[in-house]
Amino acid sequence: MKQAAQPARSCGDAPLTKRSSAPRKRSLGAFAAMLLVCAPLLTAASESPPAPAISPPAAAAPPDDGQWTMPAKNYASTRYSELAEINEGNVKNLQVAFTFSTGVNKGQEAAPLVVGSTMYIVSPFPNTVYALDLSKSGAPMKWKYEPNPEPAAQGVACCDVVNRGAAFANGRIFFNTLDGHTIALDANTGQPVWNAHVGNINIGETITMAPLVVKGKVLVGNSGGEMGVRGWVKALDAGDGHVVWTAYNTGPDKEVLIGPDFKPHYDTDKGKDLGVSTWPPEAWKIGGGNMWGWISYDPDLNLIFHGTGNPGPWNPDLRPGDNKWTSGIFARDPDTGAAKWFYQWTPHDLHDYDGINEQILLDMNWQGKPRKVLVRPERNGYLYVLDRTTGEVLSAKPYGPVNSSKGVDLKTGRLIENPDKLTGTGKVVRDICPTASGLKDWQPSAFSPKTGLLYIPHNNLCMDEEGVEVNYIAGTPYVGMNVRMIPGPGGNRGAFTAWDIAAEKPTWSLKENFPVWSGAVVTAGDVVFYGTMEGWFKAVSAKTGDLLWQFKTSSGIIGQPITYRGPDGHQYVAVLSGVGGWAGAIVSGDLDPRDATAALGFVNAMKDLKNATTAGGTLYVFRLP
Amino acid sequence: MRCAVAVLFPVVLMLVACQREERDTRPQSALGSGEQPTPVTTLEPGGQRPSPTDNKAASFEANAFHLSEGKRLFGWFNCSGCHANGGGGMGPALMDEKWIYGSSMESIHATIRDGRPNGMPSFRDKIPDDQIWELAAFVRSLSGNAPSSAAPSRNDDMMAHPSENRMPNAATLGKSP
Numbered sequence: 001m002k003q004a005a006q007p008a009r010s011c012g013d014a015p016l017t018k019r020s021s022a023p024r025k026r027s028l029g030a031f032a033a034m035l036l037v038c039a040p041l042l043t044a045a046s047e048s049p050p051a052p053a054i055s056p057p058a059a060a061a062p063p064d065d066g067q068w069t070m071p072a073k074n075y076a077s078t079r080y081s082e083l084a085e086i087n088e089g090n091v092k093n094l095q096v097a098f099t100f101s102t103g104v105n106k107g108q109e110a111a112p113l114v115v116g117s118t119m120y121i122v123s124p125f126p127n128t129v130y131a132l133d134l135s136k137s138g139a140p141m142k143w144k145y146e147p148n149p150e151p152a153a154q155g156v157a158c159c160d161v162v163n164r165g166a167a168f169a170n171g172r173i174f175f176n177t178l179d180g181h182t183i184a185l186d187a188n189t190g191q192p193v194w195n196a197h198v199g200n201i202n203i204g205e206t207i208t209m210a211p212l213v214v215k216g217k218v219l220v221g222n223s224g225g226e227m228g229v230r231g232w233v234k235a236l237d238a239g240d241g242h243v244v245w246t247a248y249n250t251g252p253d254k255e256v257l258i259g260p261d262f263k264p265h266y267d268t269d270k271g272k273d274l275g276v277s278t279w280p281p282e283a284w285k286i287g288g289g290n291m292w293g294w295i296s297y298d299p300d301l302n303l304i305f306h307g308t309g310n311p312g313p314w315n316p317d318l319r320p321g322d323n324k325w326t327s328g329i330f331a332r333d334p335d336t337g338a339a340k341w342f343y344q345w346t347p348h349d350l351h352d353y354d355g356i357n358e359q360i361l362l363d364m365n366w367q368g369k370p371r372k373v374l375v376r377p378e379r380n381g382y383l384y385v386l387d388r389t390t391g392e393v394l395s396a397k398p399y400g401p402v403n404s405s406k407g408v409d410l411k412t413g414r415l416i417e418n419p420d421k422l423t424g425t426g427k428v429v430r431d432i433c434p435t436a437s438g439l440k441d442w443q444p445s446a447f448s449p450k451t452g453l454l455y456i457p458h459n460n461l462c463m464d465e466e467g468v469e470v471n472y473i474a475g476t477p478y479v480g481m482n483v484r485m486i487p488g489p490g491g492n493r494g495a496f497t498a499w500d501i502a503a504e505k506p507t508w509s510l511k512e513n514f515p516v517w518s519g520a521v522v523t524a525g526d527v528v529f530y531g532t533m534e535g536w537f538k539a540v541s542a543k544t545g546d547l548l549w550q551f552k553t554s555s556g557i558i559g560q561p562i563t564y565r566g567p568d569g570h571q572y573v574a575v576l577s578g579v580g581g582w583a584g585a586i587v588s589g590d591l592d593p594r595d596a597t598a599a600l601g602f603v604n605a606m607k608d609l610k611n612a613t614t615a616g617g618t619l620y621v622f623r624l625p
Numbered sequence: 626m627r628c629a630v631a632v633l634f635p636v637v638l639m640l641v642a643c644q645r646e647e648r649d650t651r652p653q654s655a656l657g658s659g660e661q662p663t664p665v666t667t668l669e670p671g672g673q674r675p676s677p678t679d680n681k682a683a684s685f686e687a688n689a690f691h692l693s694e695g696k697r698l699f700g701w702f703n704c705s706g707c708h709a710n711g712g713g714g715m716g717p718a719l720m721d722e723k724w725i726y727g728s729s730m731e732s733i734h735a736t737i738r739d740g741r742p743n744g745m746p747s748f749r750d751k752i753p754d755d756q757i758w759e760l761a762a763f764v765r766s767l768s769g770n771a772p773s774s775a776a777p778s779r780n781d782d783m784m785a786h787p788s789e790n791r792m793p794n795a796a797t798l799g800k801s802p
Contacts (some may be wrong), residue, residue: 154744159714
């Protein structure tokens with residue numbers, strides 16, 4: 001309890017301390033790390049400039065071409081742009097270049113893509129794809145594609161009918177529809193090339209994630225952790241859409257694609273068919289572990305990394321056991337899907353801690369040794385640094401208030417549960433931090449190799465939980481938990497934290513009234529962009545967190561900002577405005593704030609959002625005058 | 626005269642109480658009732674004609690047993706998974722004054738039985754007809770549309786909102802706070 005509460009408090013106080021002790025300590029730490037890196041370099045090749053202390057592997061983060069072809073920017077998922085025309089000094093002059101309505105009043109979580117002189121956006125349900133011609137004044141529409149998904153899919157999407165974006169590869173745009181289709185479009189014409197039906201709404205399956213294209217395969221995962229849907233990741237052939245492999249996240253080894261190559265670091269992940277034996281009989285078939293978040297790819301290791309969602313139902317009494325392979329992370333061979341290693345962030349999850357957040361691939365010196373790491377700001381509240389070749393946990397420090405657990409045992413890798421916060425049937429447990437939505441949910445962070453900092457948009461919420469009995473009826477929710485969320489310590493429901501990965505602590509943290517449900521992007525101009533649920537689009541200094549510029553958009557922002565070089569050679573910044581998502585469902589779904597448990601308890605913490613913003617999807621693009 | 630009132634009053638009370646407490650524990654049919662038309666619009670060329678009511682509607686709505694059964698079934702059939710405790714989530718709020726498909730017992734019965742296009746599943750083959758009426762009656766109580774003498778008065782669970790027998794009528798309440 002103490003161990004977890006300590007860094008939590010300092011994190012909440014960070015805005016006060018940000019210009020005093022923290023940066024000084026950080027630069028010392030960075031200096032030490034630089035020395036360690038530079039020492040061998042100086043003797044070897046003195047002419048080459050010193051490599052940054054922490055940087056993504058070159059193969060996963062190639063030199064910036066000014067485009068934005070996948071939501072995470074690159075396979076390392078840095079969301080870092082080398083463009084520097086917009087910088088700390090001039091960002092205050094940003095102006096609107098053009099806007100565009102997506103025509104949908106639901107949560108806009110997608111990242112726009114920019115390929116050549118075209119921008120692509122995909123809307124929430126009904127998942128319309130628009131191509132905008134950036135070479136012409138006002139960016140007129142080049143084409144649009146309407147996939148016409150099943151309207152009934154809206155009823156089985158747990159937390160608003162969002163879509164997290166498309167991906168571009170080889171002249172094609174790949175995206176998913178809420179009703180479980182993966183579609184490839186010709187990027188020039190918008191004509192469909194193939195349409196693969198991979199999800200079934202009648203068992204509660206939807207798709208909200210952005211696909212990732214790796215080695216001619218489109219990687220897709222399903223949503224439905226609140227509907228008792230068994231999680232999977234599929235690789236579809238980018239050429240014709242046929243399924244190359246399917247890896248389930250629960251069940252027997254052969255369906256999880258666990259074979260002789262599987263070498264997990266920790267003993268608790270070793271054994272036969274743990275995806276069956278760590279569940280009550282048959283429960284793994286309706287046990288969740290969905291993959292609706294982010295995938296990263298390391299071309300050097302030929303490994304993809306993806307998380308797994310919460311086990312179902314939320315009420316843990318119905319599923320004694322570790323519930324493999326939910327709330328964890330897999331490393332897999334992208335060619336075959338074969339699992340290489342696994343690590344479980346939250347064994348036998350008690351609080352809906354999905355493990356599907358973004359993973360940033362970095363190379364750095366860890367305690368004097370060069371390590372290939374994977375950095376994950378996890379839903380359970382810890383900032384994990386893993387060795388991505390083995391799955392070994394190098395560090396796990398809370399980046400905000402955490403009391404549901406007491407830390408991570410670095411010997412066994414196991415999360416240490418707090419016995420005071422165990423949930424179960426007929427029991428109300430109060431003040432659990434973080435909430436079911438986590439210290440951070442899907443909203444992706446950004447990493448700058450210039451500062452060595454990870455910029456984390458996140459929540460600051462706690463909750464009361466009461467386990468209730470629940471029946472499994474296919475296609476309906478399988479949750480079994482009454483939840484009521486409240487603001488976390490300090491009263492600010494959101495925060496934007498710059499985390500020093502090497503020093504394992506925050507450098508600065510900004511308080512926000514509402515959860516920061518938008519993504520982040522950071523640039524070589526040392527500017528970080530993110531949005532708030534009131535609708536402010538903000539630029540802050542990557543070094544200090546000082547607010548440099550802000551613009552009030554028409555609705556709350558929960559989208560992923562991007563930056564690109566336009567056909568005119570100048571740098572632009574783009575973001576979708578349009579409130580919704582789980583946090584904003586009270587507005588986009590017009591929910592009733594008198595029910596504390598509405599939207600799985602999120603409404604209780606967001607009662608005033610209806611007075612702060614209204615729904616409506618609009619693209620905003622900014623540039624310097 | 627005064628004497629007659631004094632005699633009649635308890636009788637009236639008893640009658641009301643009777644209806645509140647009546648228990649129809651052996652439902653007649655698994656399927657069947659509620660076949661009357663249930664328009665989902667008030668717009669009818671030339672003016673609205675009253676739509677027929679189902680005689681089950683009235684008997685279920687004022688009955689405490691049916692309402693509390695409806696409340697139990699609302700959790701049992703996972704209605705609460707999509708509509709929470711009335712405030713909504715995956716499905717719309719049911720405790721407010723806004724109705725997409727109509728607020729009458731007959732409309733709500735049809736909604737549950739046949740489903741609705743934007744994601745309300747059809748429970749036709751899952752829930753016996755009388756229990757659908759119980760659910761419909763409970764749904765109406767969430768927006769203060771059931772007699773407070775019959776509506777459920779407390780939760781055994783975490784109180785998500787004031788009990789149904791204290792819910793103000795959403796329609797007359799106007800905007801929800």
